[in-house]
Amino acid sequence: KSSLQPKENATENCTINHDIHQTLSPVVYIFVFILGLPANCLSLYYGYLQIKAKNELGIYLCNLTVADLLYIFSLPFWLQYVLQHDNWTYNELLCKICGILLYENIYISVGFLCCISIDRYLAVVHPFRFQRFRTMKAAAIVSIIIWTKEIMTCCFVFTHGEISMDAESHVVCFEHYPIKEWEHNVNYYRFSAGFLFPFFLLAFSYCGILRVVHKSHGTQKKKKIQIKRLVSSTVLIFLVCFGPYHILLVVRSLLENNCLFAEKIFNIYHVSLLLTTFNCVADPVLYCFSSESTSQNFAKMRDSCLTCLGCLRTETKESYLLNAPETPITITRLLSLWYHSKPVVLMTALTGIS
Incomplete structure (x- = not known):
């Protein structure tokens, strides 16, 4: 048994079947760690390129990726925890740190997802009216506010002992059965401020983008479908990753x-908690690899590696000479393309305009 001495018997000797933690949870944690770590490292590099190009979207992408990576780095501790039948063998401070990283990932991710959606809304619907809100300085200030708010919230919420003893004398981390009185108001706050309000922001932003797309006669039908799929996928993944968890709260x-x-409710609640983990994989796929130019760059990098290994014919190298390097698109260039009915305008605006 652990030598830790829990501060309070939060579980009230509830006998809970934790089998889901020995079966489903390890599979999810390992999958997200193996796939999410390289994907978010590439996403961080993509965000850096956006910042280098003076695109404020890169600041939001980098912050979103950092939040995902911090949680991914805590997954080995959660993996060991569940494999040891929910018995926390580390000290309480590390339990709090891992728990904070879990919740920070959820709500900081939600915050920056909203920033990205609003930034895209302003870029597409109001390209001139709110230019002062779409600057590097403004993005940096907003990022600091989001991190400060969430850190202060965690400091206020997580002042209680977060380890407790269950009926099997296992030391559990961040689990109370039944939930404590102080958790009720916290859960209502998480649902309203951490899920419901951001969902309305996302819905408002993307509905505005879809209206512009629908009215744009110069945009090809294929491009319109592509934009609609990207927008609907973003909202859908937001609902799937964060909706069930907050409803069950x-x-x-x-x-x-x-x-x-x-x-x-134990099993279904923990399945919903596992769904939030998939956000670490969904973020880089949606916001980085959905860009056509980015996909082409990664395809070139992949094929170049295969060519070096002798897996491709030499002739395939010639096809890449036809592709021009990606360059940032300015607002002036945006209008020029718009008036000349170029179909790439709206897709570019969705993936970042400097």
């Missing part, structure tokens, strides 16, 4: 007042 706050209900 409210359900637990309203109905969980005894061990019987806690046992019934």
